[in-house]
Amino acid sequence: MSKYVIKRLAMAIVTLWVIITITFILMHSVPGDPFANENKRIPEAVYQNLLKKYGLDKPYSQQYLMYLKNIARGDFGESMKSNTETVNEMIARGFPVSASLGLQALLIALIFGPALGAIAALYQNKFPDYISMIISIIGVSVPSFVMGTFLIQFVARKVNWIPIGGWGEWRHTLLPSIALAMMPLAQMARLMRSSMLEVIGQDYIKTAKSKGISKSAVILKHSVRNAILPIVSILGTTISNLLVGSFVIEKIFGIPGLGMFFTTSIYNRDYTLIMGITVFYAIILILMLLFVDVAYTLIDPRIRLTEEGR
Amino acid sequence: MKKKLSVLLSIILLVSMLFTGCSNSDGGTGGKKILRSNNSSEPGSLDPPLAQGTHESWILENVFEGLMTFDEKGELVPGMAEDYEISEDGLTYTFTLRDGIKWSNGDPVTAEDFEFSWKRALDPELAADYAHILYYIEGAEAYNTGEGSRDDVAVKALDEKTLEVTLESPTAYFLELTAFYTYFPVNKKVVESNPDWAKKPETHVSNGPFKLVKWEHNAKIAMEKNDLYYNADKIKLDGIELDIIEDQNTAWQKYEGGEYDILVDIPTSVVAQLQAENDPQLHIGPQVGTYYYNVNPDVKPFNNVKVRKALSMALDRETIVKDITQGGQIAAEGVVPYGLKDENGKEFRDGVGNLIEYNPEKAKELLEEGLAEEGMTIEDFNNSNFVLLYNTSESHKKIAQAVQEMWRTALGIEIGLENVEFQVKLDREKAGDYDISRGGWIGDFMDPMTILELWWSKSAFNDVNYNNPEYDALLDEAKSTIDQNIRMEAMRKAEKMVMEDMPVIPVYFYTQPYVLRDGVEGVVKVPIRYPVITYADITK
Numbered sequence: 110m111s112k113y114v115i116k117r118l119a120m121a122i123v124t125l126w127v128i129i130t131i132t133f134i135l136m137h138s139v140p141g142d143p144f145a146n147e148n149k150r151i152p153e154a155v156y157q158n159l160l161k162k163y164g165l166d167k168p169y170s171q172q173y174l175m176y177l178k179n180i181a182r183g184d185f186g187e188s189m190k191s192n193t194e195t196v197n198e199m200i201a202r203g204f205p206v207s208a209s210l211g212l213q214a215l216l217i218a219l220i221f222g223p224a225l226g227a228i229a230a231l232y233q234n235k236f237p238d239y240i241s242m243i244i245s246i247i248g249v250s251v252p253s254f255v256m257g258t259f260l261i262q263f264v265a266r267k268v269n270w271i272p273i274g275g276w277g278e279w280r281h282t283l284l285p286s287i288a289l290a291m292m293p294l295a296q297m298a299r300l301m302r303s304s305m306l307e308v309i310g311q312d313y314i315k316t317a318k319s320k321g322i323s324k325s326a327v328i329l330k331h332s333v334r335n336a337i338l339p340i341v342s343i344l345g346t347t348i349s350n351l352l353v354g355s356f357v358i359e360k361i362f363g364i365p366g367l368g369m370f371f372t373t374s375i376y377n378r379d380y381t382l383i384m385g386i387t388v389f390y391a392i393i394l395i396l397m398l399l400f401v402d403v404a405y406t407l408i409d410p411r412i413r414l415t416e417e418g419r
Numbered sequence: 420m421k422k423k424l425s426v427l428l429s430i431i432l433l434v435s436m437l438f439t440g441c442s443n444s445d446g447g448t449g450g451k452k453i454l455r456s457n458n459s460s461e462p463g464s465l466d467p468p469l470a471q472g473t474h475e476s477w478i479l480e481n482v483f484e485g486l487m488t489f490d491e492k493g494e495l496v497p498g499m500a501e502d503y504e505i506s507e508d509g510l511t512y513t514f515t516l517r518d519g520i521k522w523s524n525g526d527p528v529t530a531e532d533f534e535f536s537w538k539r540a541l542d543p544e545l546a547a548d549y550a551h552i553l554y555y556i557e558g559a560e561a562y563n564t565g566e567g568s569r570d571d572v573a574v575k576a577l578d579e580k581t582l583e584v585t586l587e588s589p590t591a592y593f594l595e596l597t598a599f600y601t602y603f604p605v606n607k608k609v610v611e612s613n614p615d616w617a618k619k620p621e622t623h624v625s626n627g628p629f630k631l632v633k634w635e636h637n638a639k640i641a642m643e644k645n646d647l648y649y650n651a652d653k654i655k656l657d658g659i660e661l662d663i664i665e666d667q668n669t670a671w672q673k674y675e676g677g678e679y680d681i682l683v684d685i686p687t688s689v690v691a692q693l694q695a696e697n698d699p700q701l702h703i704g705p706q707v708g709t710y711y712y713n714v715n716p717d718v719k720p721f722n723n724v725k726v727r728k729a730l731s732m733a734l735d736r737e738t739i740v741k742d743i744t745q746g747g748q749i750a751a752e753g754v755v756p757y758g759l760k761d762e763n764g765k766e767f768r769d770g771v772g773n774l775i776e777y778n779p780e781k782a783k784e785l786l787e788e789g790l791a792e793e794g795m796t797i798e799d800f801n802n803s804n805f806v807l808l809y810n811t812s813e814s815h816k817k818i819a820q821a822v823q824e825m826w827r828t829a830l831g832i833e834i835g836l837e838n839v840e841f842q843v844k845l846d847r848e849k850a851g852d853y854d855i856s857r858g859g860w861i862g863d864f865m866d867p868m869t870i871l872e873l874w875w876s877k878s879a880f881n882d883v884n885y886n887n888p889e890y891d892a893l894l895d896e897a898k899s900t901i902d903q904n905i906r907m908e909a910m911r912k913a914e915k916m917v918m919e920d921m922p923v924i925p926v927y928f929y930t931q932p933y934v935l936r937d938g939v940e941g942v943v944k945v946p947i948r949y950p951v952i953t954y955a956d957i958t959k
Binding site (some may be wrong): 140141145190193262266289376 | 549
């Protein structure tokens with residue numbers, strides 16, 4: 110397995126290089142520059158000074174090599190919009206905030222999602238099934254900005270100890286975690302329901318039942334364990350999406366996380382931040398996908414990580 | 420497997436508690452007078468010359484003070500300067516600093532600090548966004564563009580208390596400029612010993628009524644009264660606390676929930692509702708700014724002045740401000756907005772009068788005449804698929820739709836709408852790749868020149884490339900003297916001229932709505948600034 114992991118990590122570096130190159134080309138082919146401001150415009154001379162300050166007056170090839178060199182050293186450079194923080198500092202500050210929120214949301218989704226799905230499957234076409242599927246349809250179809258606004262309006266405004274927005278204490282994280290969790294929770298519930306239904310019909314479940322094993326043991330040991338694999342397979346992207354934060358949720362709740370940089374950096378054409386945040390997200394995603402592959406083998410011993418097998 | 424899953428879950432739970440556990444809470448205000456509000460976005464820098472807009476200046480104006488400043492009535496008064504002298508020709512200003520003025524670290528504020536700060540702001544290596552607002556000083560532009568030297572910038576500390584500045588040309592509003600944030604001083608000793616001084620509250624040194632005590636990025640900024648400030652008696656607040664929340668709706672919800680004392684960026688729909696209800700919390704503050712449409716003079720038939728005038732005359736601006744923008748905006752009567760005074764201290768706008776007429780019938784006639792002169796018919800016009808370009812935003816869109824409809828009904832012309840990101844719009848304007856495009860300008864100082872200068876032929880912001888030597892001559896005349904009678908007369912003529920040629924179609928004058936909680940007093944609105952909270956008091 111370690112051989113496999115090492116090979117995957119080597120591939121990851123090539124992937125990162127491709128991502129950096131494509132991002133570099135894309136961000137420089139979009140019109141505009143980091144120094145344009147919607148309300149205030151600057152004269153040419155000042156603009157030239159700014160280009161020089163950030164090395165944007167150099168030819169693209171040279172800028173590209175500089176980026177590569179700096180990223181290899183783990184230095185994402187100076188943000189072109191902030192004179193206060195470097196890109197590394199921004200990520201180091203925003204990531205823990207987004208990650209803690211994301212992990213809470215993941216926890217909520219992991220606890221309630223598969224459970225809802227399993228219950229729905231066990232009571233197929235009965236009342237609990239309808240309830241859990243209604244919840245998951247709401248979760249999938251209501252966009253997070255609607256969910257966030259709804260929670261603010263009908264929960265935060267009514268309940269005194271739940272703040273409307275902001276950051277600092279545990280109670281600030283409550284509503285945004287719920288809003289964030291809804292989508293993955295719903296996805297997991299639906300996946301769990303269908304795979305559970307499939308598993309319940311299998312011969313080995315009948316065998317287990319006929320052997321006189323208790324109902325709960327059949328469900329927990331045999332059905333759930335076999336049905337949960339599809340959920341593990343979406344965990345990689347789910348976790349990485351949750352960890353790096355959501356632009357919409359962070360904006361609505363005024364959370365100083367990483368999520369908002371994904372949109373604002375592009376809007377501002379903050380080249381160094383765009384690059385930093387893209388590379389950072391790519392690293393997280395690659396690691397999570399690898400983690401999921403390893404998790405497979407833990408949950409289902411039939412799966413082996415070999416070069417031929419994968 | 421159950422065990423493994425539960426181990427995994429508990430690890431996740433532990434880690435997430437670890438992360439959230441890091442942050443701690445703030446205590447209550449403890450009977451102190453703390454003004455709470457929201458700053459709409461994270462400041463890029465709290466080093467004055469590196470500031471770019473109101474999200475920085477609202478803070479800077481409370482923690483720094485220039486040679487001149489605005490007092491509790493919103494009037495321009497000496498700040499760090501005690502007195503000043505202006506030479507006969509209006510070119511040389513000699514400022515005498517107050518006695519006993521100090522930085523927040525106890526150092527005295529000296530004339531040398533000012534000399535250092537202004538030259539630093541012009542340093543091409545610092546690349547200050549707003550360096551050009553210092554170009555009035557002799558030698559400033561040359562130094563900033565890399566053609567001159569630092570020593571040739573004509574600002575000099577004659578001694579510890581005296582600062583002498585020589586200007587390129589007489590500038591009637593120079594005193595006011597010294598209250599602008601790019602002209603704020605920085606502590607020379609601090610800046611030279613620690614280039615990162617402005618990045619953290621612990622090392623941030625300022626000279627204003629308040630000092631910076633907390634800066635949690637993207638979350639919160641706190642200021643505390645500066646006891647070393649010479650006028651500390653006038654400051655009633657013990658501190659100011661600003662959240663940094665970008666979402667207007669969330670900020671409004673927090674205001675409604677009683678968490679803020681004042682809020683400036685309010686959602687348009689809320690402003691409209693508060694206005695309809697005549698809510699006493701709502702204040703429509705004056706602002707120096709004009710919303711207009713650029714008309715590309717290189718596109719036939721927009722080169723024809725009659726066509727441009729027809730487009731303007733067909734706009735029912737009252738309806739736009741009353742039913743569309745709904746923020747107390749004022750229908751444009753020219754390019755120069757209200758709030759700027761003339762030589763007699765009266766509204767400049769009233770002195771010129773209303774230069775805009777709404778007359779759909781006459782507009783139609785003018786359009787037909789203009790089109791005929793260009794050898795076109797309305798059909799040709801409609802077949803050309805002209806487009807009105809605006810940067811993506813709900814409010815620009817609503818206005819553009821109304822304008823499109825007004826042109827359709829009054830003139831029988833079809834103009835398409837296209838929205839692009841503002842960066843793309845700028846690019847296309849620069850390249851001349853547009854027919855009509857949305858524009859807007861917010862003034863930097865309280866003189867009609869702040870807006871009239873836009874259409875000076877060499878202005879960097881003259882998007883429509885308006886080039887009228889007579890207009891330039893009038894502006895030059897206004898810039899050659901500090902005699903307000905001559906200046907204002909020249910500018911009145913200039914405005915009439917630019918409205919006669921109509922390179923742009925003014926739509927409305929901006930306003931700045933804000934809400935104040937009952938019991939908050941002493942907030943003043945200076946037209947070129949965000950509401951001034953420096954002298955506020957909380958009585959309830």
